[in-house]
Amino acid sequence: MSSDSLDNTDRKLLDALQHDARQTVADLAQLVSLSPSPCWRRVRQLEESGVIEGYHAQLSRAKLGYGVTGFVHLQMDNHSPDIMAAFEREVVALPQVLSCHNLSGRYDYQIEAIAPDLESFSQLVRVKIRSLPGVKEISTSFSLKEVKRAGTLPVN
Template identity: 70%
Template structure:
C-alpha cells in the first residue's frame, strides 16, 4: 500500500498525470502513455485506487451551462468553537448541494464556503435562509467572482 508521496515513483506520477488529464482513458491507452504493458499498468492503477491516492473519478461540468451564473465566496465567523457547534455546522454544510467547497480557515474568519446559484437574487435568498441559519453562524462576509481565471481539481504530481 502507498502511504506517502515519497512512495510514488515516476511511473505512478505519470499515471496520475495522465488520469487527471483524461479520466476516461482505457488501461491500454494509459499503458501506452507511461510505457508499460497493460497488466502492470492495471495493477498500478488499482494500487493507487486502493491506497486512496486516487479517490474517485468524475465528470467536470461547466457551471454556466448547467445554469449557475453566480459564484460567491462566503466567509463565516462562528459564535463559539466548541466541538458540538463546529460538528453541527460542518454536518449541515455537507448536506448543501450548492456548496462546492468549505474550508476551515486560520485568520479572521472560521470558514469559507464556495457557493453557486443561478442568479444574484437566488444567491441572496439562499444566504439569508440557509447559510445564515447554519449552526453557530455569527458573522458573514461575501465576495463574488467577477471572472474565473483558473479552476482545476488536478494536482501537480511532479514535486520537483
C-alpha cells in the same frame, strides 16, 4: 502510499488520468511503457491506497444555469465541538456549496457556493447559511471572473 513512495511511472499514470480518466488501460500502458497487466495493477494499487479517490466528469456551471459564484466568510460565535460539528454537518448537506474550508485568521470558515442568479444566492445566504448553527458574522464576495480552476494536482 505517500507521495514519497510514488515512482516516475506512478506519477505519469496520475498525470495522464487527471487529464483524461477515460483512457483505456492499453492507452495508459503504452504511455508509461508497460504492458497492460502491470499497468492495470499499478492503477488498482493507486486506487486502493487512496491516492486516486475517484473519477469524475467536469461539468459546465454556466450551461447548467449557475451564473453566480460567491464566497461566504463566516465568523462563529461558539467554537464548541458540538456546534462546530453541527455546522459542518449542515453545510455539507447544502447542494449549492461547492467547498467549505475551516480557516485561520479573522474568519472561521469560507464557503464557495453557486446559484443561478443574485436573488437565489441572496436567499441561500440569508435563509440557509445565516441560520446554520453558531454563525455570528457573514461577509460575502462574488467572483467577477474565474481566472483558474485547478482540475489537476501537480504530481512531479
